[in-house]
Amino acid sequence: MKDRICVCGAGTMGAGIALLCAKNGFDTLIYDLHPDWLEKGKVRIDKELALLLERKKINIAERAEILKRLQFSSDISECGAGVIIEAIVEEAAAKKGLFIRLAEVNTKESLFATNTSSLSVTSLSETIPHPERFMGMHFFNPATVMPLVELIRTPKTSEEVSIKFRQLALQLGKKPVLCRDLPGFIVNRVARSYYLEALRLAETGTVSFETIDQIMESAGFRLGPFRLMDLIGNDTNYAVSCSVYEAMGRPPRLEPSGLQKEMTLNNELGKKTGKGYYLYP
Ligand SMILES: NC(=O)c1ccc[n+]([C@@H]2O[C@H](COP(=O)([O-])OP(=O)(O)OC[C@H]3O[C@@H](n4cnc5c(N)ncnc54)[C@H](O)[C@@H]3O)[C@@H](O)[C@H]2O)c1
Numbered sequence: 001m002k003d004r005i006c007v008c009g010a011g012t013m014g015a016g017i018a019l020l021c022a023k024n025g026f027d028t029l030i031y032d033l034h035p036d037w038l039e040k041g042k043v044r045i046d047k048e049l050a051l052l053l054e055r056k057k058i059n060i061a062e063r064a065e066i067l068k069r070l071q072f073s074s075d076i077s078e079c080g081a082g083v084i085i086e087a088i089v090e091e092a093a094a095k096k097g098l099f100i101r102l103a104e105v106n107t108k109e110s111l112f113a114t115n116t117s118s119l120s121v122t123s124l125s126e127t128i129p130h131p132e133r134f135m136g137m138h139f140f141n142p143a144t145v146m147p148l149v150e151l152i153r154t155p156k157t158s159e160e161v162s163i164k165f166r167q168l169a170l171q172l173g174k175k176p177v178l179c180r181d182l183p184g185f186i187v188n189r190v191a192r193s194y195y196l197e198a199l200r201l202a203e204t205g206t207v208s209f210e211t212i213d214q215i216m217e218s219a220g221f222r223l224g225p226f227r228l229m230d231l232i233g234n235d236t237n238y239a240v241s242c243s244v245y246e247a248m249g250r251p252p253r254l255e256p257s258g259l260q261k262e263m264t265l266n267n268e269l270g271k272k273t274g275k276g277y278y279l280y281p
Pocket residue numbers: 008009010011012013014031032033034037038086087088089090091094098115116117118138139140141231232233236240272
């Protein structure tokens with residue numbers, strides 16, 4: 001399968017997924033509602049390509065080829081593609097609204113995937129005509145680097161579509177793992193405690209977030225919880241905390257943290273805004 005791919009959302013994940021697709025030979029359109037976010041996505045992609053060039057992972061000719069395969073648009077009528085991968089904000093209503101519009105500008109043969117981290121894929125598929133062509137395709141951050149992709153079928157996803165998305169994940173050089181449509185799937189369900197316990201500990205005022213990060217990294221974790229939350233985006237991580245908490249029936253152990261909410265309200269979102277728990281000049 002070498003269909004044109006449309007990636008919706010030019011943020012942290014969308015830009016990475018689009019670059020991954022173009023790098024693996026797919027003509028790729030990135031769509032975002034906000035032209036300024038589209039521009040930020042372009043800058044992010046240019047930076048990542050510069051890094052790949054510096055590390056000799058690609059040469060100048062390959063960079064030019066990748067860029068030729070990438071298009072950017074904030075006009076939804078241009079979003080016709082064989083495969084749509086949605087990576088916009090973690091809000092069910094925004095995603096459902098987008099799918100309805102995308103279905104209008106695509107044929108019933110186009111396949112749809114959502115990169116949601118925590119929302120019910122079955123519920124997201126409910127408003128789309130022909131839900132048998134819909135499934136979850138959950139990439140990890142950074143999408144160009146992390147090998148895992150969680151694939152989430154709904155009761156309506158057809159076998160053929162499930163096989164096609166698995167093939168696509170393999171074509172993108174990923175390791176696909178089929179997960180049940182449960183809150184947070186596997187990784188975000190298990191990792192919730194990593195973030196929430198660290199936040200609760202920091203909120204006691206007895207240990208700083210820098211110390212927690214240093215200790216967890218010394219204990220063998222690749223990134224401490226606060227550095228990881230800054231990479232993910234504190235708004236996205238907070239939205240996932242809220243969604244998993246609600247979907248699990250509000251167990252106290254999964255109650256979202258006040259600190260996470262405060263960071264989101266203050267626009268201290270982490271790497272993407274230049275300030276989170278740390279500064280990113
Ligand atoms: N950040 C992560 O580490 C991570 C990892 C895996 C999955 N995800 C999931 O990927 C999705 C995107 O997360 P992100 O962190 O990239 O978010 P982000 O905030 O970095 O980017 C979201 C983008 O969506 C755009 N957008 C918002 N509403 C839109 C609409 N109606 N139509 C088109 N574009 C719209 C915004 O302009 C922005 O560019 C979420 O579902 C999230 O849960 C995130």
